[in-house]
Amino acid sequence: MIESLYNLIPEGWERSVLLGLQVLAILLAGFILQRFVARTITRIGERYHLPPQFVLVIRGLLRWLIMGSAVLMVLERFGVSGSVLWAALSGFVAVAAVAFFAIWSVLSNLFCAVLIFTLGPFRLGDRVEVIESADKPGVKGRVVAINMLYTTLEDMTEGVNIEEAPLLQIPNSLFFQKAVRRWRGTDVPFTFLDR
CATH class of the missing domain: 1.10.287 (Helix Hairpins)
Known part of the structure; x- marks a missing residue:
């Protein structure tokens, strides 16, 4: 067969x-x-x-x-x-x-930017403080710009002249890793910075 x-x-x-x-x-x-x-x-x-x-x-x-x-x-x-x-x-x-x-850090910042834009934990003109820990003061400033990688704050720590305040660029992912204080409706008028 x-x-x-x-x-x-x-x-x-x-x-x-x-x-x-x-x-x-x-x-x-x-x-x-x-x-x-x-x-x-x-x-x-x-x-x-x-x-x-x-x-x-x-x-x-x-x-x-x-x-x-x-x-x-x-x-x-x-x-x-x-x-x-x-x-x-x-x-x-x-x-x-x-x-x-x-590229993990870049991807993390991009994803966190999407969360910032969609969830709105803060917006332009808000004062925010990223708290390091209970005994250390964190970074404090007014939000002047938000882009896909970092958020720009105008430094508002005590003793800094508002007209000469430096700009701080905080990675977006940091806002989701640390505790953040936010104040809406600041008493300081908001202006766009040309720096």
Whole structure:
């Protein structure tokens, strides 16, 4: 019977058909295995009254692990080395992690700017104080500008001449990391600064 099937395959296609059958068998075995494991995990979760969220996460992780292993086995059948793929993937992840870490502060300030604009914890003309701790005075000033990376305050600490007050640029993320005091309706008239 095998020889009759072998005779049906055109000349020179034996290897391709065999490779296709191997790939199909690997993917089918991976699919069946992941379904079996998912059902087993569900039964264990029901029997031992595990939280459904935990069972769902475990099922998802095992499904990805099994199907990922099956895909790697298929790629090896096509001649792609698993170690080369692993090296490329780990290199990409390392570069992405370094890049994300490098721009984290900028992304944090951008996100906090969006929160400042949408939630409105303070607005132009308000006096704010970023409190360091109970025993240390913080940065105090009047909000004169808000942009995507930082908020500009006109320094209002005691002893500073209002006409010569320096401008302080506070990263937007700091307003969400520290306690902030705010006074609305300041008694000092608001003017746009040309500095």
